[in-house]
Amino acid sequence: MSSLSAPSVRRLDPVLVDRIAAGEVVERPASAVKELVENAIDAGARAIEVTVEAGGRRLIRVVDDGRGMTPDDLDLAVERHATSKLPGGDLTAIDTLGFRGEALPSIGAVSRLAIVTRTPEAEAGASLTVDAGMKGQVRPAPAQRGTRIEVTELFAATPARLKFLKSDRAENAAIAETLRRLAATQPGIRFTLRADAGQPLVLPAETGAEAELRRLAAVLGQDFLANALPVSLAREGFAVAGHVGLPTYHRGAATHIHLAVNGRPVRDRLLLGAIRGAYADTLASDRHPVLGLAVACDSGLVDVNVHPAKTEVRFREPGLVRALIVSAIHDALRRGGARSATTGAGPRRRAPVARRPPGRRSRRDRRSRRGGGR
Ligand SMILES: Nc1ncnc2c1ncn2[C@@H]1O[C@H](COP(=O)(O)OP(=O)(O)OP(=O)(O)O)[C@@H](O)[C@H]1O
Ligand SMILES: [Mg+2]
Structure with a gap:
């Protein structure tokens, strides 16, 4: 009898919901890099520095000089469906790279995410960590203007995903490709990528008439x-x-x-x-x-x-x-x-x-x- 009765429907635990959603957004280290660099571009950064270790498995760090976040915004930014980018709630009027309000909570669900940020007006910065979906407290922290995000222990809580990652070299190549694709559309922003012991990729900001062509080259x-x-x-x-x-x-x-x-x-x-x-x-x-x-x-x-x-x-x-x-x-x-x-x-x-x-x-x-x- 009991084996025939249907299992009852119940709501998933929010941490599990985030982990499932994260599977779509964060497929491999390069997808986390894409989301973080897109956020930096949306924040009006003029320079974006990416550092990765062990193909992104050990560390992904993205530092930008964009507009940063206030402590209240930081608190909300790691929550699901929280975004500053769809002011009118109009999906037909999207002019930013992000708009779903899903990237940071997704990354935080499958890693240890540490954010330090400061707006130009603020005297001090604020920091927050999310550890495998568990959100910490926003705390005051010394910070440069802009935002610095570190992702460590990526996929530690989702071993199946970790097993499917390729060699460090292959993951680094995917990260470099992701960065090049974003950089090609943003000639005015300086991009740097340091990936393990490899030669750093430095794309200086291009200005003037042929800026697009020079960045493409x-x-x-x-x-x-x-x-x-x-x-x-x-x-x-x-x-x-x-x-x-x-x-x-x-x-x-x-x-x-x-x-x-x-x-x-x-x-x-x-x-x-x-x-x-x-x-x-x-x-x-x-x-x-x-x-x-x-x-x-x-x-x-x-x-x-x-x-x-x-x-x-x-x-x-x-x-x-x-x-x-x-x-x-x-x-x-x-x-x-x-x-x-x-x-x-x-x-x-x-x-x-x-x-x-x-x-x-x-x-x-x-x-x-x-x-x-x-
Ligand atoms: N580097 C950053 N500088 C300033 N604000 C940021 C930065 N990264 C994230 N934010 C803030 O955090 C919010 C949430 O970021 P998140 O990437 O999760 O969502 P989103 O960019 O709005 O949408 P999507 O999920 O489509 O990327 C952003 O809307 C933005 O306000
Ligand atoms: Mg985003």
């Missing part, structure tokens, strides 16, 4: 500068801008495609498909272009609330966006072709990059890339 490789064409096109409320690589400058994987929608790095199928379509006539099907493109539109024309990691978006007018991207890339490539054919005395000698057969360049390119460690 810092992220994609300096030879992008000589192989990039500017892109800019707007139509019916959507605009696309950035730089695309010449068809002769390509990679064996789609790793050098950087896309952003309203300042948010995304890996969106629609956009990737549009790019593939735009290069279909000029690139072999197993090769991928190198580019950085930013789509901008009214926030009501795109839904970013598709997935907890916010890397997918849904456009109100997908066909329009696709066509815009294809036209923008085609325009740029056409202008690029004309440029190499008309500049200088001898077009053939002046345009070696555009005219070299793709196969030959790609093999050499791949070898030199490997040698360069990227």
